[in-house]
Amino acid sequence: MSHSDAxxxxxxxxxxxxxxxxxxxxxxxxxxxxxxxRRIPPVIHVAGTNGKGSTQAMIRAGxxxxxxxxxxxxxxxxxxxxxxxxxxxxxxxxAALAAILEECETANAGQPITFFEITTAAAFLAFSRVPADxxxxxxxxxxxLDATNVVDAPRxxxxxxxxxxxxxxxxxxxxxxxxxxxxxIKRGVPVIVGPQQDEALRVIEARASGLTAxxxxxxxxxxxxxxxxxxxxQDDHGLWDLPLPNLVGPHQIQNAGTxxxxxxxxxxxxxxxxxxxxxxxxxxxxxxLRHGPLVDxxxxxxxxxxxGGHNPAGGEALAATLAAMPPRPTxxxxxxxxxxxxxxYLRPLAAHACSLTAIDIPGEPNTLPAxxxxxxxxxxxxxxxxxxxxxxxxxxxxGRDPKARILICGSLYxxxxxxxxxx
Numbered sequence: 293m294s295h296s297d298a299x300x301x302x303x304x305x306x307x308x309x310x311x312x313x314x315x316x317x318x319x320x321x322x323x324x325x326x327x328x329x330r331r332i333p334p335v336i337h338v339a340g341t342n343g344k345g346s347t348q349a350m351i352r353a354g355x356x357x358x359x360x361x362x363x364x365x366x367x368x369x370x371x372x373x374x375x376x377x378x379x380x381x382x383x384x385x386x387a388a389l390a391a392i393l394e395e396c397e398t399a400n401a402g403q404p405i406t407f408f409e410i411t412t413a414a415a416f417l418a419f420s421r422v423p424a425d426x427x428x429x430x431x432x433x434x435x436x437l438d439a440t441n442v443v444d445a446p447r448x449x450x451x452x453x454x455x456x457x458x459x460x461x462x463x464x465x466x467x468x469x470x471x472x473x474x475x476x477i478k479r480g481v482p483v484i485v486g487p488q489q490d491e492a493l494r495v496i497e498a499r500a501s502g503l504t505a506x507x508x509x510x511x512x513x514x515x516x517x518x519x520x521x522x523x524x525x526q527d528d529h530g531l532w533d534l535p536l537p538n539l540v541g542p543h544q545i546q547n548a549g550t551x552x553x554x555x556x557x558x559x560x561x562x563x564x565x566x567x568x569x570x571x572x573x574x575x576x577x578x579x580x581l582r583h584g585p586l587v588d589x590x591x592x593x594x595x596x597x598x599x600g601g602h603n604p605a606g607g608e609a610l611a612a613t614l615a616a617m618p619p620r621p622t623x624x625x626x627x628x629x630x631x632x633x634x635x636x637y638l639r640p641l642a643a644h645a646c647s648l649t650a651i652d653i654p655g656e657p658n659t660l661p662a663x664x665x666x667x668x669x670x671x672x673x674x675x676x677x678x679x680x681x682x683x684x685x686x687x688x689x690x691g692r693d694p695k696a697r698i699l700i701c702g703s704l705y706x707x708x709x710x711x712x713x714x715x
Contacts, residue, residue: 295390299397300373300411307406311461313437317405321413322442324399328413328420333363335427335443336554339435339473340452340486342605343547346539346574347452347486348428350551354560354568356381361424365415365440367408367432370576370600370708377415379422392417408432412439426558434462436475449476449505450554451496452486452547455605460631470495477505482557485509486550508553516549518542525552525565532562537569540578541613576600576707578613584714589686595620595697596686598711600704602628604636610701611640621646621693625685626669626702627653630660634668637702646693647675649685653706665702682710 293301307317322329338348345366355362364378377384392414400410412432419427426447431438454470462472470492477483477499485496487510500507508514514527518536523545525532532552537544548569552560555568581587581596590596601610614622624645628634638648650665662678669676679685682700689696700710 294386296373296386296393299390299393300407303393303397303410304407306400306402306410307404309406311408311433312406313434313461315437315439315442317403318409318413318439318442320403321396321400321405321410322416324401325396325413325417328416329442332416332419332443333424333427334447335429336448336450337429337431337440337443337446337476338450338452339431339438339476340450341455341457341469341473341603342601342609343452343486343543343550344430346544346547346572346577347450347551348430349539349572349574350537350548350568351450351554352428353572354551354555354564355426355558357567357571358561358564360426362426362428363419363422363424364428365412365419366430368704368708370704371712373411376411377418379418380424384418388418389414406439409439431473431476433458434472434475436472438476441476444478446478446481448482448484448554448557449478450484450486450550451476451488452550453605454488454492455603457603457605466491467495471499474499477503479503480505482506482508484550484553484557487511487546508557510546510549510553514549514553514556516545516552518545523548523569525549527553527556529556532565534566534569537572539572539574540580541609542616543609543612575711576704578610581714586683586686586710586714589683589690590696590698591690591694593695594690597697597699598707599699599701600707601701602632602637602703604633604640607637607640611644614641614644614699617697620695620697622697622699623689623693624648625651625679625682625689625698625700626665627651627662627706628660628665628702629653629656629658629705631658632660634660634665635672638669638674639672642673645674645699647677647689649689650676650678651681651685651706653703654681654709656705682706682713
């Protein structure tokens with residue numbers, strides 16, 4: 293176990309709850325650290341239910357192509373915690389991570405604080421000490437009471453599409469959830485709004501209006517659409533004619549649009565816009581695995597794909613992606629957390645999959661039992677079964693159908709395990 297892993301394990305035990313939305317503990321710890329959040333480069337703050345990570349990755353790719361130095365904070369991680377913190381473009385080193393975690397642990401002095409709060413404070417500390425031009429901050433959960441929402445005057449806020457998820461923390465209607473996400477809007481700070489359902493957009497616009505924050509909303513102030521074999525982005529400043537995003541799936545055109553609207557606010561060039569859509573990297577979002585032991589198990593004629601989406605909107609996006617791909621018999625290997633709307637996620641996929649093999653997420657106490665996942669899959673009309681793990685599922689599918697498209701899906705936690713297992 294690395295030094296940082298040992299500290300991260302200790303930090304897990306400082307608060308009985310994994311999630312406890314409040315900013316009091318965060319303000320206390322940041323004060324003890326000398327308020328590093330006031331000394332970080334200008335912030336682009338990103339909230340939303342789906343597409344936060346992809347949108348942030350595209351903004352980062354566009355900025356960096358212009359020689360701009362960018363810090364980035366994202367969660368959860370897939371293979372290693374270090375993925376959450378990028379300093380001027382590079383993943384934080386083990387030595388730097390261990391040092392800031394120890395500093396935060398000492399400053400916190402054993403008081404109750406959640407794992408996400410104390411690690412977010414650590415990210416602010418790291419960002420305050422390394423020069424950069426911008427800081428990209430992805431909200432962990434919600435917005436209004438999220439640990440990232442302690443920056444008083446960001447340069448820009450961004451709200452990606454909102455749907456119903458995490459109802460036990462954020463409320464069970466779209467307007468309630470939208471109100472939590474809109475909590476990142478700050479007085480006078482422009483807000484870029486991705487495609488929204490009307491009732492969510494109304495909440496966002498009302499909040500922005502009360503804070504005199506200029507709104508740049510999809511469909512009103514900008515649009516993005518497929519065009520021949522690429523895409524176009526258009527706003528009041530003109531039109532960008534661009535290649536398709538290198539992140540796979542029709543929904544990525546709208547994520548690209550949201551990123552491009554943000555880049556336009558920051559004065560980006562056409563070359564930066566092109567880099568945003570062609571150079572972004574964001575693992576486990578319809579990612580093709582091309583090497584490794586799991587790919588070997590699938591065999592030379594099969595395709596192996598990985599996607600971490602997990603809520604109904606994620607299921608719909610994945611279904612649309614599969615519908616747009618060249619036809620090939622598609623078999624799902626699925627593991628999910630027990631907090632999710634399983635039927636809502638699987639229902640859109642039923643028309644696109646020949647079968648679903650359910651597995652437990654290894655090492656995850658909140659995994660949904662494979663039998664339960666398989667039962668829900670059967671109830672929405674899928675041929676389903678269970679396997680001991682991803683490797684066994686892949687081998688069985690490839691044995692039946694050597695030319696299969698095998699898609700591992702249902703959870704970012706499962707995706708992280710698969711990426712580690714596949715080397």
